[in-house]
Structures are given as structure tokens and as C-alpha cells.
Amino acid sequence: MxxxxxxxxxxxxxxxxxxxxxxxxxxxxxxxxxxxxxxxxxxxxxxxxxxxxxxxxxxxxxxxxxxxxxxxxxxxxxxxxxxxxxxxxxxxxxxxxxxxxxxxxxxxxxxxxxxxxxxxxxxxxxxALNKLGIEPFSENLTVNYFKSKVASSKREIKSILLDQQIIAGLGNIYVSEILFHSRISPIRITETISQKEWAEIIKYTKSVLKDAIENNGTTISDFRRVDDKTGKFQQFLQVYDKKDQPCTNCGILIQRIIQHQRSTFFCPECQH
Ligand SMILES: [Zn+2]
Structure with a gap:
């Protein structure tokens, strides 16, 4: 998608x-x-x-x-x-x-x-547009924004980042990547995330998306550009669709788990 x-x-x-x-x-x-x-x-x-x-x-x-x-x-x-x-x-x-x-x-x-x-x-x-949460590139996406919305949430962080009414536009591929760069496990309960970790999530949300846009997105499944060329960000993916491949940071094999019927990819060594 x-x-x-x-x-x-x-x-x-x-x-x-x-x-x-x-x-x-x-x-x-x-x-x-x-x-x-x-x-x-x-x-x-x-x-x-x-x-x-x-x-x-x-x-x-x-x-x-x-x-x-x-x-x-x-x-x-x-x-x-x-x-x-x-x-x-x-x-x-x-x-x-x-x-x-x-x-x-x-x-x-x-x-x-x-x-x-x-x-x-x-x-x-x-x-549909009225219900959407904040844009990832918005200046108003701050640690305080997340804390005001979900600081005491018992939900897993991956599901928070996929929640379009909280932050709009992230999907399965980029949430896996953002959490890898942030060194945060996708199954972490949101209320345990520290101020510093929220700041990392925000930093990597912006940088992962920016890099992906510069590479015209990721071509997985049926996405094509208007001119029918393919995006090339998949060359830069660290964890998504990398099950049993070594983590680029520590060499441990990337794991795949299912959360809410969707695949999640992460490094069990680097992400806590
Ligand atoms: Zn690792």
C-alpha cells in the first residue's frame, strides 16, 4: 500500500x-x-x-x-x-x-x-480529512504533542504510530523503519516511552520519510509513480521485509512478528 x-x-x-x-x-x-x-x-x-x-x-x-x-x-x-x-x-x-x-x-x-x-x-x-491527526512534518509534532495524546496509553507504540487520528500518513513499512532507527521495540507499551525516546521517534519519523521522498518512495507491491517508474527507497530499508537477514547494526537476525494482523520487522538486539 x-x-x-x-x-x-x-x-x-x-x-x-x-x-x-x-x-x-x-x-x-x-x-x-x-x-x-x-x-x-x-x-x-x-x-x-x-x-x-x-x-x-x-x-x-x-x-x-x-x-x-x-x-x-x-x-x-x-x-x-x-x-x-x-x-x-x-x-x-x-x-x-x-x-x-x-x-x-x-x-x-x-x-x-x-x-x-x-x-x-x-x-x-x-x-475523513477532518478526523486526521497531525502531519509528520508539522512543526507542531513535538514530544508534548505525543505526551498530551498518548503518554499514559497501554497500547503498543507501533499501533500508536499507525493511528491516523494521532499522526497521519505513516504505514507499516515506515513505522518499522522509524522504530528501528529510534532503537525502540514495536511492542513497547507507550506509557513507558521516555521524553528522550519520544524525541528520537520524532527525529527519525521526519528523517526516514524525508529520505524516502528523496528516493521517490518504496516500490513494494503495486505502487508506481505517475510516470510508471519505480521508487528506490527499498534499497535503504533496514528491517522491513528483512526477516532472517542480519541487522546492519549488530548482525543478529531480523525478526518478523504479527501485530494486529500486520507484519512487524525489528531487531531483537538493537530495539528495546
Ligand atoms: Zn541489531
Missing amino acids: PELPEVETVVRELNDEICGDSITSVEIFRSNPIVQGDLEAFQNQLIGRSFKSVPRRAKYIVFHLIPSGHMVAHLRMTGKFIVCGSIDVPNKYHRVWFHLNSGKMMIFDDVRCFGTLEFYKKLSDSK
């Missing part, structure tokens, strides 16, 4: 490709992504609007439009946007085509079809 760095990579490329362009028509080949249900309303709201900017909020892609309106997309497992020249025949995973005034097309492609597209006149009407 794409995580924050992958989505950041996508929005940077979308900004370059489509800002200033406008939507001339919308073809829907499968209705699933249009979660609000009314396909004709979705098409009519978009036709004639142009792209002002395409930022990210957590793992959501927000297309700010002119005249005022917003398309909010979530890629979920396998969704991706492809911007290309005009083509005539959709492939079997093309769900929605956006024809643009420049002659280009923006294609929403989604093998497993869990991705979503929504239109909002006012962004504040999006319940």
Missing part, C-alpha cells in the same frame, strides 16, 4: 503534469472509486474545472480546482494516477479517465479497486 512518501511523490509529479490544465470530460469504466455514488453528478462537478494545485494530506491526494471545488483521492492498496497522451482503449484496470484540455489524459488505474475519488465543494465537508 502506498504510504506518505509514495503519495508525496505522486502529488509532486501531478503538480508538474496537470496544474493549469482543465477537465473537458470524465469517463467512468467502473463505479467503485466514486464512493459518493452519483456518477453523473461527479462528472458534472469536474467538467470545466481546472487544476489549481495538488497537495497531499496524510495519504489523501487533494486536487484543488478552479472554480472552487476539490477532488479527494485515496489510492488504498493499488490505486495510481497515470498522466499520458490520449489513448482510445482502456486497459482492464482503468477505472476513470479524465480528458484534459491540453490533450493529455489523467487515468485512475486500480487493480483491486479499493481506491476512492470524491468531490467536495467545501473541503471542510470531508469527514
Whole structure:
């Protein structure tokens, strides 16, 4: 599943490709992504609007439009946007085509079809966006923020870092990596985490994500960039998907455990 760095990579490329362009028509080949249900309303709201900017909020892609309106997309497992020249025949995973005034097309492609597209006149009407916690790169992400939210929590630290209502945008790959760099075990009970350890978690949250963005994200499973090239951060992963490989720090074999039905990778020697 794409995580924050992958989505950041996508929005940077979308900004370059489509800002200033406008939507001339919308073809829907499968209705699933249009979660609000009314396909004709979705098409009519978009036709004639142009792209002002395409930022990210957590793992959501927000297309700010002119005249005022917003398309909010979530890629979920396998969704991706492809911007290309005009083509005539959709492939079997093309769900929605956006024809643009420049002659280009923006294609929403989604093998497993869990991705979503929504239109909002006012962004504040999006319940999903309203519920999101702090952005990892926010200046307001501080030790005090975490302490005010979860200092006395009995939950495991991994589940706190995956909780989108506390910190938005982290997923399984990067939480494993952040905790490895922070030298903190994924099964640590959150209330035992010290001030100094929170500071390490914050430091490595920012640095791991920054490095991943600089390498265009990690290509595991179906994530692809807009231009269909792959990201290369997986070369820098220390623990994720490294079961039984030696830790780069101590040589002990990396372990894999299951937490809340998801794989967690960590070094039993380096992480406490
Ligand atoms: Zn180690």
C-alpha cells in the first residue's frame, strides 16, 4: 500500500503534469472509486474545472480546482494516477479517465479497486480529512504533542504510530523503519516511552520519510509513480521485509512478528 512518501511523490509529479490544465470530460469504466455514488453528478462537478494545485494530506491526494471545488483521492492498496497522451482503449484496470484540455489524459488505474475519488465543494465537508491527526512534518509534532495524546496509553507504540487520528500518513513499512532507527521495540507499551525516546521517534519519523521522498518512495507491491517508474527507497530499508537477514547494526537476525494482523520487522538486539 502506498504510504506518505509514495503519495508525496505522486502529488509532486501531478503538480508538474496537470496544474493549469482543465477537465473537458470524465469517463467512468467502473463505479467503485466514486464512493459518493452519483456518477453523473461527479462528472458534472469536474467538467470545466481546472487544476489549481495538488497537495497531499496524510495519504489523501487533494486536487484543488478552479472554480472552487476539490477532488479527494485515496489510492488504498493499488490505486495510481497515470498522466499520458490520449489513448482510445482502456486497459482492464482503468477505472476513470479524465480528458484534459491540453490533450493529455489523467487515468485512475486500480487493480483491486479499493481506491476512492470524491468531490467536495467545501473541503471542510470531508469527514475523513477532518478526523486526521497531525502531519509528520508539522512543526507542531513535538514530544508534548505525543505526551498530551498518548503518554499514559497501554497500547503498543507501533499501533500508536499507525493511528491516523494521532499522526497521519505513516504505514507499516515506515513505522518499522522509524522504530528501528529510534532503537525502540514495536511492542513497547507507550506509557513507558521516555521524553528522550519520544524525541528520537520524532527525529527519525521526519528523517526516514524525508529520505524516502528523496528516493521517490518504496516500490513494494503495486505502487508506481505517475510516470510508471519505480521508487528506490527499498534499497535503504533496514528491517522491513528483512526477516532472517542480519541487522546492519549488530548482525543478529531480523525478526518478523504479527501485530494486529500486520507484519512487524525489528531487531531483537538493537530495539528495546
Ligand atoms: Zn541489531
